[in-house]
Amino acid sequence: MSALRTALALAWVVAVGVVAAVDSLEAAALTGGLLVFVGLLATQAARLADQRREGASLDRQITVGVALSVVQMMVAAALFAAVMFFSTHDAILIVLVTTFAGVLGLLTARMTTRRLVSDVRAVRDGLVAVGAGERDTHITADGSAELVELADAANTMTDQLAAAEGARRSLVAAISHDLRTPLTSMRLVVDALDDEILESNERGQYLGRLRLHIDAMHGLIEDLFELSRLEARETTWSLQHVDLGMLVGDTVEAMQPHATARPVRIVSEIPDGLALVRANPEKLQRVLFNLLQNAIRHSPPQGTVTVSAQQATEHVEIEVADEGAGIPEDDRATIFEAFVQAGDRAARGEGAGLGLAIARAIVQAHEGRIWLAEADLGTRLRFSVPLAHG
Numbered sequence: 476m477s478a479l480r481t482a483l484a485l486a487w488v489v490a491v492g493v494v495a496a497v498d499s500l501e502a503a504a505l506t507g508g509l510l511v512f513v514g515l516l517a518t519q520a521a522r523l524a525d526q527r528r529e530g531a532s533l534d535r536q537i538t539v540g541v542a543l544s545v546v547q548m549m550v551a552a553a554l555f556a557a558v559m560f561f562s563t564h565d566a567i568l569i570v571l572v573t574t575f576a577g578v579l580g581l582l583t584a585r586m587t588t589r590r591l592v593s594d595v596r597a598v599r600d601g602l603v604a605v606g607a608g609e610r611d612t613h614i615t616a617d618g619s620a621e622l623v624e625l626a627d628a629a630n631t632m633t634d635q636l637a638a639a640e641g642a643r644r645s646l647v648a649a650i651s652h653d654l655r656t657p658l659t660s661m662r663l664v665v666d667a668l669d670d671e672i673l674e675s676n677e678r679g680q681y682l683g684r685l686r687l688h689i690d691a692m693h694g695l696i697e698d699l700f701e702l703s704r705l706e707a708r709e710t711t712w713s714l715q716h717v718d719l720g721m722l723v724g725d726t727v728e729a730m731q732p733h734a735t736a737r738p739v740r741i742v743s744e745i746p747d748g749l750a751l752v753r754a755n756p757e758k759l760q761r762v763l764f765n766l767l768q769n770a771i772r773h774s775p776p777q778g779t780v781t782v783s784a785q786q787a788t789e790h791v792e793i794e795v796a797d798e799g800a801g802i803p804e805d806d807r808a809t810i811f812e813a814f815v816q817a818g819d820r821a822a823r824g825e826g827a828g829l830g831l832a833i834a835r836a837i838v839q840a841h842e843g844r845i846w847l848a849e850a851d852l853g854t855r856l857r858f859s860v861p862l863a864h865g
Contacts, residue, residue, distance in 0.1 A: 513550060594622040598629060605629075610637040654695070657688035664688075698829040702813060705836035712755040712840070716863040719752055719791060720745045723782055726763040730771070739774045741767070744783040752791050753863040758837045762845075765830035766795040766856050773799030773854060790843065790859040798853040807847055811835040834858070 491510075495503035594616040601614035612633060616626035664685045668678065727743050734741050752759075763782070770780040778798040785792045802810060813832040838845040838858045845858035 516550065590617065591619060591622070594619070594626070598622065598626055601626075601629060601633075605633050605636070610640070650695075650699070654692060657692050661685055661688045695829075698833060702829060702833050702836060705833065705840060708840070712758060714753050714755055714841075716751040717754045717756050717759060719749055719784055719793065719860075720747070722756060722760060723763065723784070723793070726760050726767065727782060730764070730767045733768070734771050734780065737771055737774065737778075738776060739771050740777075740779045741771075742779055742781045744781060746784065746786075749784055749791065750786055751863040752860040754841050754860050759841070759860065762834045762837050762858060763793070763795070765834045766858075769830055769856070770795050770797035770799075770854070773797050775799060786862075787859075790861050792857055792859045794848065794855055794857045796850065796853060796855040801850060801852070801854050802847060810847060811845065831856075 491503045491507040597616055598614055601612050604612045610633060614626040614629050614633075616622045664681045667681055723743055723745050727741050730741060767780060767782070774780055774797045780798075781794075781796045783794045783796070785794075811831045811834075813829055835845050838860070841860055843859040843861060845856070848855040848857045
């Protein structure tokens with residue numbers, strides 16, 4: 476608004492100066508007074524129109540704005556004709572020419588704003604359709620660049636909303652599937668125990684199966700709860716300086732029994748003198764546990780899982796590599812999504828597919844990133860953690 480006022484003041488000075496230069500100071504003073512009067516009149520009319528624009532259509536608001544400009548121009552022409560000219564013929568001519576130019580300007584403005592109004596209505600109708608549940612709506616705008624960008628943003632929002640709803644349906648289906656299997660087995664075990672047809676040694680076996688299914692369901696629910704809190708950023712952790720060499724060593728040692736049972740060998744290649752990182756040690760160890768567990772599952776018998784680290788300028792990159800079959804190309808883009816199981820692991824039904832999703836959420840909460848690195852053999856998963864400063 477201040478820039479507009481400055482421009483008007485400058486235009487007023489230029490107009491008065493030109494009249495003074497080509498005519499007289501008296502004519503310049505009269506011109507300045509008339510311009511101020513017309514300006515005040517136009518400003519007041521614009522304020523009244525603005526106060527009454529609530530609920531008015533865009534088409535009507537544009538028409539009123541152009542009409543005010545036309546009327547202002549006609550009033551100014553009439554005043555100058557009445558005051559500055561002595562010939563009635565000249566006064567009538569200037570008013571008629573100004574009126575014609577004003578009407579022509581109004582019609583031209585309506586023609587040029589018709590596409591604008593049409594695009595605004597198209598965006599409105601598209602958003603109403605999306606709000607009503609339609610997800611295949613595509614909004615098209617052919618007018619101004621701003622409305623084209625608005626339509627593209629609305630289309631992107633619709634696509635993201637459709638994807639989120641699809642992910643939610645897939646999530647519900649995956650949870651239902653992963654809960655249905657242990658629940659069915661638990662029902663069979665309970666029925667067998669309830670019929671009292673089992674021998675004492677068989678009862679112990681069935682109770683062991685029941686406990687196993689309960690533990691699986693408990694683990695799934697705990698993982699879901701943790702993932703939901705991580706993605707909602709509802710977690711508060713204490714961050715501290717962490718020695719990665721020591722943390723990796725403790726994690727590898729804890730995973731050795733699991734690796735030996737496969738059997739798979741775990742090798743740690745953490746260089747000496749690695750800088751400290753700023754992280755929550757328990758959560759960072761959870762990432763390592765999840766990656767090592769996945770690597771061990773994917774590795775063939777007698778295979779090797781390697782944990783390595785590399786220091787960069789602002790972070791440390793940790794890598795967990797295995798010698799398995801690798802991740803199929805079609806699955807590489809989605810392996811960090813919840814309930815996604817890639818390759819032969821999905822075929823064998825191992826796990827619920829939450830480990831990598833939880834690992835990604837934890838790494839991102841540490842302001843790091845996790846990704847699938849290129850590998851000639853097996854799978855290489857890497858993640859970064861910021862260095863500790865100070």
